[in-house]
Amino acid sequence: MKASVVANKDFTVGKIDNRVYGAFLEHLGRAIYEGIYEPDHASADQNGMRGDVAKLVKDLNVPVVRYPGGNFVSAYNWEDGVGPREERPTRLDLAWHTSDSNAVGVHEFADWCDSVGTEMMLAVNLGSRGVDDARNFLEYVNHPGGSYWSDLRIKNGRKEPFNVKMWCLGNEMDGPWQVGHKDADEYGKLAANTARAMRMFDSELELIVCGSSNADMASYPDWERIVLEHTYEHVDHISLHMYFANRDKDTPNYLALNHKLERYIETVAATIKQVKSKKRTKHDVYISFDEWNVWYHSNKQDREILDGGNGWPHAPGLLEDIYNFEDVLQVGLVLNSFIRHSDVVKIACIAQLVNVIAPIMTEKGGPAWKQTIYYPYYFASVYGRGTALNLLVNSPGYESNHEDNTPFVDLSSVHNEDDGTLSFFLVNRHGTESIEVDIDLQGFAAGEVIDHQVMTHSRLDAVNTAKNQSEVAPRKGEGAKVADGSLRLTLPPYSYQMVRVKL
Incomplete structure (x- = not known):
């Protein structure tokens, strides 16, 4: 089986915003407590943050982390997480x-972000609270001093402001599960008023308004239109969320879900254009896909806690999906979709970063390790920076529930002009056949393959554990070569590959 691809230097999607490789940490389960924060751990620093986890996060080169929620933020009082710990x-x-001890708040999280080299994206509570609390939180975080809230920050040990530029105006406010759930008009008006107040403080803030929680919501896509009609000229991004599941154990349909993701992105992008035209404005709004990941493995085991059967435990194990090799392919496909839509998707956050539906897992007092999905996220984040190419792909395919013709070969490509490289991220959706791929490198003075990484496994359900941390891991690929202006390689059945060409 064969597939052909044209990669033309002048046929581009656009410059990739590095923040498309962002992440998310919520006060949920063991994401914060026992995830990034475990003061009794052998690797803990002076602030109680796990050094082994910090090392794995640093390696991912995560540009931004959204905090503190998520559903959690819609009833969160940010003031509970500042001041002396013993008084919180x-x-x-x-x-x-x-229950939450508030042992970690904005100060501790900011210090952790500094230690791993990432920026904060903070969310304000527009569920149980509103404009006043949002502007007070902003003043506390960003004002240099000489006002009530900024002086309180200084009193609490931080003289310099945190200077956070990205702010989410609530979370999933279209969802009836959300504390303070609102309809589109009600939320749109509140978000617009909050945005106005925050911009009165600093007109250069980047503000993110809530879009639909998923593409199956009854209010989608009218929600986006109504909310943007209220907020368009006051915000910079609209957030979208999507989680991927294979509950029916149907791998071909599971691996076609990124078609649904791309229609979701394209529909909201069209809605943004519609509202822009209606407003007669030059202002642009983009998409912040600030929650996405595979999430379904842990659903059954979580029910007892979520239904209240265990009372109000502090930091119990929740949403701890153990990812398999099949999920490697899915995460690779999602990242390819974001790269291919980098003209409209400017921020994206894998949800979440540690323990809770996460690429990194920890044991209390024990090791931290890479889940299977760590690797495609790592490859895209580290090597997927630059300009996304608009590829012409000719691949055999199959009929799925999500598309009449789902190509077996899914790929994206990024041209990094700074280091003179061309990176390809490829997935073979075929379960039994290898596919020979010929990529015509038009306009590129191609040199040689400098890196080739392959992920395959005989079992789709293979996982990594604390005792066997490398059951699913990349290996050095063979056979990828540049010749006569083309990159040629073979994709084994059900495989993920990254290939980098020096130009």
Whole structure:
């Protein structure tokens, strides 16, 4: 079986915003407590943050991390997480039916972000709170001093402001599961008023308004239109969320889900254009896909806690999906979709980063390790920076529930002019056949393959564990060559590959 691709230097999608490789950490399960923060751990630093986890995050080169939620933020009082730890209150979290000690708040999280080399994207509570609390939080975080809230920050040990530029105006406000759920008109008006107030403080902030929680919501896509009609000229991004599941154990349909993702992106992008035209404005709004990942493995085991059967535990194991090799392919496909839509998707956050539906897992007092999905995320984040190419792909395909013709070969490509490389990220969706791929490198003075990584496994359900951390891991590929202006390689059945060409 064969596939052909044209990669033309002048046929581009656009410059990739590095923040498309962002992540998310919520006060949920063991994401914060026992995830990034475990003061008794052998690797913990002076702030109680796990050094082994920090090393794995640094290696991912994560540009931005969204915090503190998520559903958690819609009933969160940010003031609970500042000041002396011994004076902070323990609160009940209605979203996940747990309790939170508030041992980690904005100060601790900011210090952790500095230690791993990432930026904060903060969310304000527009569920149980509103404009006043958002502007107070902003003043606390960003004002240099000489006002009530900024002086309180200084009193709490941080003289310099945090200077956070990215702010989410609530979370999933279209969802009836959300504390303070609102309809589109109600939320749109509140978000617009909040955005106006925050821009009165700093007109250069990047503000993200809530879009649909998923593409199956009854209010989608009218939600986007109505909310943007209220907020368009006051915000920079609209957020979208999507999680991927294979509950029916149907691998071909599971691996075609990124078609649904791309229609979701394209529909909202068209809605943005519609509202822009209606407003007669030059202002542009982009998409922040600030929650995405595979999520379904842990659903059954989570029910007892989420239904309140265990009372209000602090940092219990929740949403701890153990990812398999099949999920490697899915995460690679999702990242390819984001790269191919980098003209409209400017921010994206894998949800989440540690323990909770995450590429990194930890044991309390024990090791941290890379889940299977760590690797495609790593390859895209580290090597997928530059200009996305608009590829012409001719691949055999199959009929799926999501598309009449799902190509067996899915790929994206990034031209990094700074280091003179061309990177390809490829997935073979075929379960039994290898596919020979010929990529015509038009306009590129191609040199040689400098890196070739392959991920395959005999079992789709293979996983990594604390005892066997490398059951699913990349290996050095063979056979990828540049000759006569083309890159040629073979994709084994059900495989993920990254190939880098020096130009």
